[in-house]
Every structure is written in C-alpha cells, then in structure tokens.
Amino acid sequence: MEVIWDMRLNEGVEWAMHCCLTLAWLGDEEPISTARLAAGYELPPPYLNKQLQALVKAGIMTSTPGVRGGFRLAQPLAKITLLDVVMAIEGPAEAFHCTDIRERGVGAEKAAWQFRTPCAISTAMRTAEVAWRRALAAQTLADVQAVVDRRIPHQGDVIRRWYAQG
Amino acid sequence: MEVIWDMRLNEGVEWAMHCCLTLAWLGDEEPISTARLAAGYELPPPYLNKQLQALVKAGIMTSTPGVRGGFRLAQPLAKITLLDVVMAIEGPAEAFHCTDIRERGVGAEKAAWQFRTPCAISTAMRTAEVAWRRALAAQTLADVQAVVDRRIPHQGDVIRRWYAQG
Numbered sequence: 001m002e003v004i005w006d007m008r009l010n011e012g013v014e015w016a017m018h019c020c021l022t023l024a025w026l027g028d029e030e031p032i033s034t035a036r037l038a039a040g041y042e043l044p045p046p047y048l049n050k051q052l053q054a055l056v057k058a059g060i061m062t063s064t065p066g067v068r069g070g071f072r073l074a075q076p077l078a079k080i081t082l083l084d085v086v087m088a089i090e091g092p093a094e095a096f097h098c099t100d101i102r103e104r105g106v107g108a109e110k111a112a113w114q115f116r117t118p119c120a121i122s123t124a125m126r127t128a129e130v131a132w133r134r135a136l137a138a139q140t141l142a143d144v145q146a147v148v149d150r151r152i153p154h155q156g157d158v159i160r161r162w163y164a165q166g
Numbered sequence: 167m168e169v170i171w172d173m174r175l176n177e178g179v180e181w182a183m184h185c186c187l188t189l190a191w192l193g194d195e196e197p198i199s200t201a202r203l204a205a206g207y208e209l210p211p212p213y214l215n216k217q218l219q220a221l222v223k224a225g226i227m228t229s230t231p232g233v234r235g236g237f238r239l240a241q242p243l244a245k246i247t248l249l250d251v252v253m254a255i256e257g258p259a260e261a262f263h264c265t266d267i268r269e270r271g272v273g274a275e276k277a278a279w280q281f282r283t284p285c286a287i288s289t290a291m292r293t294a295e296v297a298w299r300r301a302l303a304a305q306t307l308a309d310v311q312a313v314v315d316r317r318i319p320h321q322g323d324v325i326r327r328w329y330a331q332g
Contacts, residue, residue, distance in 0.1 A: 007174065008259065009291075014264060018267055021287075050265055075190075093173070097177070099180060101180060101184055106207070109324065110324060124246065124309065125175075133266065147286035152276075162272040166208060
C-alpha cells in the first residue's frame, strides 16, 4: 500500500458543510435520510453516511433510527463554526506533525535537556496552525448561509421544493 | 495505490526545514551530499533526496553533481520563509478543495448565473487558508535559527563537529 501524503482536507468537509446548510434551509420539521441528502448532492450514500455519523458524534447533528429516520441539526447554524465541522471530519491532529528528527543522528549525541523545549520548527509551524484555526472558528455556518441568501435569494425555496418532491 | 485523505503536511516539510538549518550552520564551504544529510537525521536517503530536489526546483537550494557534489543554500535563511518551504514540498494546492457539489442534484435544476460567484463555503475556507499562509510567510528560517541559537547556544558547533568527522 502506497500512502500519498496530501495536505488536503477530506472531501467530507465540503459535504458536511453543505448538508448542514441544507438541513437549515429545510427547517426542523422532519429528519432527512442519508439517501435523500446523498441524492441532493449526487454523493455516494455509504461514504456520506460516514461523514454524517461523524457530525452526530461531534454534537453537530442528531440522528433518528428507522425507516422514517435521518438527520437533524443539533444546534442552530449560528452555533456551528467552520472549525467545528473541520474537527468533526478531520479529527484534532495538526497539519504539521513533528517527528522530532532533531533527536536523531547528530542529535543523538546531545544531552536530553536540549530537547526539553519543543523544536523551534514545530513551534513556528504551530503559530500558523493557530492562525488557521482561529480564522475557521471566527466564521459560523450562519455567516455562510447569509452570504448565499444574499447572492441567491431563492436558494431556500429551491431546496425545499426539491426535497418536497420526495 | 491507495490515496489516504489526511490533512497532514508531508513529513518532507520537517526534513527540508531541518536540512536548510543544517546547511546554514555548516556555512557555505562545500556542498553537502544527500547521504550525509540523511545520516545526520537518520532519514531514508532516496526519499530525502526527492525533497532536496524539490527545494532545488523552488530555488531554495542549489545542487552540484558528482562524487564531491551535494547541496548548498541558494539564499540566506533570512530570505527563506516557512511558506517557501511548504510550497516547495507540498505544491500550491489549497487544503480545501471545492468540488462544487452545489451544482449537482438540487443544483442541477438551477440557472447557471447562480454559480458565477464562488461557493460561499469555498470562500469562507479560503479566508482561513490565507491566514495560515500569511502566518507561514511572516516567519523565516532565520527566525527559527535564532530561537534555536538562543536556547541551545552550541547547536552550530555540535553540527559542525559531527559533519567534520565525515
């Protein structure tokens, strides 16, 4: 198995954000199934379901089992930040993973106290990670919805009509 | 070949930054080979070489062929930002890749003009990407080296001694 390192967010992040917006436009009347959300974006249902389950686990959605079951938002969009969704789908790991290569080779000869503070490269990279996370945390899905509603005023109607067709 | 979605930077980013610092500590007297840099951090030479070639391609290092060949810094550390190294190793792609799922399913019924502006999710995610890149661009490898030199004053000596043993 060849692993390709790729600094890309899982495509599930895009799917999850769109599904949250769709549930908000549909209102909270009844839960929406994976099958219908998948059809609404032409996505593979099993893989979308995996992302939706991750959102449930993170407290962003709730799920109801059964034939008429499905997903609902657990919180209003104004309470869900982009960071919440990214963390739910990607997990908490930082983009830069320090493997402390400074302790190997040349470093193996150095005294242990020299490694008590984190590697300066790791610290510098973390500064950028924090900036990224802050920018994600500063934006909620309600902000995103407001942009769409301003640009495409009938977006909610289009979605409600499509889902009403069953 | 299995592609693993993983919002992780390639481990070559860490290797590349350490190698740049090592070349700076060693001074500019002679090029350093992949084999010696790999030994200095106990890294796999072929894969490290791939990263070093990417740094050459990006204008961060120069390479000299031949038995006594190897790598030199093409620029002083103060001119190399963390973003330069990340882009050299990872390429220019953004972490969030918008696949425009808004145009599928429900969206397929909508008029084309509604998709002329970028998806609001994509725009919001880009704000965070820009914050991350700015934070990386605001830090040079000279800044990182200064932190190390302050914490571990003999770091340069240790490295020079180890490499002098040849």
